[in-house]
Amino acid sequence: MNLFFLCIKIFLARIIDVSLGTFRTIITVKGHSLYASLIGFIEMLIWFLVVKEALNTIETGIWIALAYALGFSTGTYIGSILSNKFIKGKLSVQVITTSHNYKLIDKLRENGYGVSVLNINGKNKEEDKYMLFIEIDNYKLEKLQKMIRQNDSKAFLVVNETKYVQNGYFK
Numbered sequence: 321m322n323l324f325f326l327c328i329k330i331f332l333a334r335i336i337d338v339s340l341g342t343f344r345t346i347i348t349v350k351g352h353s354l355y356a357s358l359i360g361f362i363e364m365l366i367w368f369l370v371v372k373e374a375l376n377t378i379e380t381g382i383w384i385a386l387a388y389a390l391g392f393s394t395g396t397y398i399g400s401i402l403s404n405k406f407i408k409g410k411l412s413v414q415v416i417t418t419s420h421n422y423k424l425i426d427k428l429r430e431n432g433y434g435v436s437v438l439n440i441n442g443k444n445k446e447e448d449k450y451m452l453f454i455e456i457d458n459y460k461l462e463k464l465q466k467m468i469r470q471n472d473s474k475a476f477l478v479v480n481e482t483k484y485v486q487n488g489y490f491k
Contacts, residue, residue: 323379327387334391337366342399410482415452417475424471
């Protein structure tokens with residue numbers, strides 16, 4: 321019974337420290353180094369205590385290693401979900417349409433998106449193509465994709481994370 325509770329403890333602690341590590345890595349990339357260092361302190365404290373207990377136990381067997389590894393993988397998954405929910409960011413979306421789709425452009429603008437439109441040339445020079453540039457908050461991506469698919473099912477989308485935005489139109 322003691323081994324069971326030790327495995328549960330290791331599993332749960334690993335979920336917490338690895339989730340924090342995943343979150344810390346993402347906010348470091350976003351430029352929040354003070355928060356990242358504080359999270360890193362807590363993460364390493366938890367990790368040290370768990371490793372110390374796992375290595376100093378008299379229990380042997382594969383169960384401790386499995387709890388440790390399963391906690392790590394679960395923590396990675398949970399950390400990425402938390403990061404996507406709580407870390408705000410901007411995305412640059414480029415939409416290439418094969419025709420000047422006024423319906424799509426009007427729909428996007430009615431829904432508060434700032435849209436810049438450029439004429440572009442594809443491989444077939446006789447065919448008019450247009451590129452729409454849209455800068456959005458990352459949590460609005462699914463709604464934007466749905467709107468584009470409903471109005472132009474053949475549109476080509478490219479989405480990039482934006483590090484810095486100055487000026488422009490945001491609702």
